[in-house]
Amino acid sequence: MSDVHEIPERSGVAFRLNRGDRLVVIDPRGEQVADLLAFDAVDTDEVISSGRTLDYAETIRLTTGHKLYSNRSNVLLEIVEDDVGVHDFLLTPCSRDTFHHFYPDLPVHRGCFGNLAAALEPYGIVPDRIPVAFNCFMNVPVDGETGKLRVLPPVSKAGDRVVFAAHRDLIIGLTACSAPDSNGGTFKPIHYRIEAAS
Numbered sequence: 158m159s160d161v162h163e164i165p166e167r168s169g170v171a172f173r174l175n176r177g178d179r180l181v182v183i184d185p186r187g188e189q190v191a192d193l194l195a196f197d198a199v200d201t202d203e204v205i206s207s208g209r210t211l212d213y214a215e216t217i218r219l220t221t222g223h224k225l226y227s228n229r230s231n232v233l234l235e236i237v238e239d240d241v242g243v244h245d246f247l248l249t250p251c252s253r254d255t256f257h258h259f260y261p262d263l264p265v266h267r268g269c270f271g272n273l274a275a276a277l278e279p280y281g282i283v284p285d286r287i288p289v290a291f292n293c294f295m296n297v298p299v300d301g302e303t304g305k306l307r308v309l310p311p312v313s314k315a316g317d318r319v320v321f322a323a324h325r326d327l328i329i330g331l332t333a334c335s336a337p338d339s340n341g342g343t344f345k346p347i348h349y350r351i352e353a354a355s
């Protein structure tokens with residue numbers, strides 16, 4: 158069994174994931190979101206694309222069997238296991254601006270966006286290159302009639318996982334989300350594990 162890494166509450170990491178490896182993202186306590194980004198390891202101008210992915214999937218409810226496409230329509234990741242089935246690929250990473258907008262009475266936090274920017278900087282990826290993240294475990298129901306979005310607590314339970322297979326050599330960014338509403342009002346760690354291709 159490969160090592161489990163912990164992302165402490167309200168923080169983020171970046172690391173390399175090789176083609177064929179599997180990335181296991183675990184919600185260890187339940188009701189905690191993890192924002193996921195994937196960049197091509199050689200050309201970081203190629204990055205996961207919400208628009209491409211939702212277009213080709215023809216649904217916003219992405220789960221086992223769905224592929225996450227890049228801005229150049231190549232598959233970067235594929236969801237190969239999913240205990241939850243409720244994730245979000247519509248909303249941007251929470252940021253200082255998110256706090257100003259939705260939480261004017263709370264202390265400002267740099268959020269997933271700031272955490273991702275800091276973690277990706279050593280890979281030469283600048284903040285303006287950060288797109289919509291695949292938000293593991295984030296619960297964003299959409300009213301089919303009005304289009305109204307809501308952000309509700311995740312339905313993930315302690316120990317639930319979502320597993321991605323890498324179709325390319327990738328740079329991954331991953332957070333334990335910092336926004337109160339996305340995480341049921343409390344901030345918890347995220348665990349991950351890399352299962353290397355044999």
Ligand SMILES: [Zn+2]
Binds near residue numbers: 251268270
């Ligand atoms: Zn966040």
